[in-house]
Amino acid sequence: MALILTNREVAQAMDAAEYVDAMEEAFRAYGAGAAVNSLRADACLPVDRYTPEVRGRVQRLIEDLPLDADPVYAPETIAAAKRAGEVVYRLKTISGGYPQCGVAAVRISTHFDTQTRLDDTLRRVKLPLAPGWQFMSMVVLLSLETGEVLGLIPDSHIQRMRVGGTTALGVKHMAREDASRVALLGSGAQAQAALECVAAVRKLERVRIYSPTASNRARFAESMRRKLHLDVIAVDSAEKAFEDADIVLTATSSYEPVYQPQWLRPGMHLGIGTLLEEEVETFPLSRSIVVSLRPFGGSSDFVQNFVMGSRNEPTFGQLINKQSSRFDWESMVELGDILNGRAKSRESPDEITHHINNNGCGGLALVSWSLQSAR
Incomplete structure (x- = not known):
């Protein structure tokens, strides 16, 4: 019988x-050829191409969103998203199989994408328009033995912890053993998961934590001080966050690089949240560059994009x-x-190591472990 869990239960x-242990187990299995992970497929439907009736309903929902509707986004961010010229509904799917846990799964995720410029940085703001924001x-978790549905699991918490757990694996295996001072860019749920892991x-x-909105970074610092009993300090620039740091973590919604090459120092470890946050010009400074997963089949693509009414329109996946x-x-x-001993993570204490958390294969492990724990 399929088990249906709530976000709270997960x-x-x-x-x-x-979560970190589950991710380590999954990446070790994937590296040994004992798991499979598909490309992500994005079906994108620009709202301005909806039928007039449906488009009007969506536009009214966006207009009616209160500026304080979200616990993470600041009111000015919501206001900017509501002014965005284009809104795109994005349906994301990805699948995989993990024999060690006896499961396969399909992940389905939807939201409305907007692009807006805040503090001179182009950012993506995702609008969930279902009741309650x-x-x-x-x-959907499936049995590899019978093919039957084992469970329906909400993914918002698992997704955050999957990315956070992968970031933590990079720190565990690549950062210097004495590394203990963190620069964190971002103050949302993903930043919280990264720091916890x-x-x-x-x-x-x-x-030291920086995000563009002062109230958000102050709230985040206070919350994480209480939760993790750590010295968490909000600072007023990304560069200040980098001062004296030996571990750098990024978890932002930026479409552009979030740091400068001159901020790097010998011995640093960089845990970069997305490809779009990455400053490619820093690569010559880093002799050890590790990615969660390489692209499949010799291509450089990570996302298959399908846009209603267009073949070449720019999307987040593109x-x-x-x-x-x-x-x-x-x-x-x-x-x-x-993890399987085929490569070294660091050659010397002064080496700058670089982990790009570009994709993940551990979601299946997290879902399976969560289901077993709930039972």
Whole structure:
């Protein structure tokens, strides 16, 4: 019989350390050829191409959104998103199989994308228009023995912890053993998950956090001080966050690089959240560049894009693929190579290590573990 869980049940099923353990197990299996992960497919429907009746309903929902509707986005961010010239409904799907847990799964996620410029940076603001400011994100878990549905699992918490756990694996295996001072760029739910998971694998001395909205970074610092009992300090620039840091974590909605090459120092470890945040010009400074997963089949694409009414229209997935095409993927090591002993993570204490959290294969492990814990 299929089990249906709530977000609260999923959040209570495992702690941060267990999420990291599940991710490590999954990446080791993937690196050994014992798991499979598909490309993500994005079906994009620009709202201005809807039928007039449906388009009008969506536009009214956006107009009626209160500026304080979201616990993460600041009112000025919501206001900017409401003024965005284009809104695109994006349906994302990705699938995979993990024999060690006896499961396969399909992840389905939907939201409305807007692009807006805040603090001179182009950002993506995702608008969930379901009642209660909700995103729809779900995993259908399937048995590899019978093919039957084992569970329907909401994915919002698991998605955050999947990315955070992967970031923590990079820190665990690539950062210097004495690394303890964190620069964190971002103040949303993904930044929280990254810090929680990194704190589960390293004893941290201090965290400096920067995000463009002062109230958001102050709120985040206070919340994480209480939750993790760490010295978390909000600073007023990304460059200040980098001062004295030996671990750098990014978790932003930026479409553009979020740091400058001159901020890097010997011995740093960079945990970069998305390809779009990456500053490719820093690669010559980093001898050890590790990616979660390389692209499939010799292509540089990570996302298959399908846009209603157009073949070449720019989408978020196409931006990722365009940035990906700048990378020399064959020269990079996968996280699974390190976990299976086929590659070194660091050659010396002064080396700058670089982990690009570009994709993930561990969602299946997290969903399976959560389902087992809930049962």
